[in-house]
């Protein structure tokens with residue numbers, strides 16, 4: 001039998017090269033290699049100029065799409081691309097600039113207060129640790145994780161709706177809640193993969209494994225399920 005044909009059969013039967021069922025570590029290795037093939041260099045999808053504008057963009061992205069955030073941030077960042085300028089804008093002015101985004105009134109207030117706190121407590125710099133990030137108005141654990149991972153390159157695994165759904169469908173977590181999903185993923189996947197993998201999973205979820213997926217026959221599930 002041809003090597004390729006054999007590999008295909010083994011995958012179809014969910015077996016490894018020794019003929020045993022795939023172990024968890026083998027399933028994870030397969031997922032990582034497949035996502036590396038599809039998204040070798042995943043780029044941060046939110047446009048930004050610096051860590052401050054990145055934090056603002058991440059705050060705006062809650063319950064909105066990255067596309068929408070990228071549409072409105074150029075105007076906002078032209079007016080204010082640092083905490084000093086942002087804190088000088090009125091809440092109403094910020095709200096008007098971000099009005100097309102969901103939860104604009106709350107987000108405008110949080111962005112103004114977050115900018116003031118950065119100026120007063122952190123010399124206008126975005127902190128690079130969870131404890132301080134999570135003290136900022138409107139900045140929760142998920143936003144902090146994105147900043148730690150994507151702005152500072154520190155190990156974190158932000159779990160959004162796509163990652164939560166994929167982790168459940170790929171049987172890496174029981175889908176109870178995002179806190180549990182984050183714990184499970186961090187326990188099962190080596191830390192060196194977290195930062196890249198969380199972006200790759202988001203991209204895969206958006207492209208192939210949508211919430212209401214009609215056609216459901218990806219190679220990944222055929223291999224690991």
Ligand code: SF4
Nearest residue numbers: 169209216217218221
């Ligand atoms: S087959 Fe594809 S779309 Fe269906 S759950 Fe698996 S990865 Fe998602």
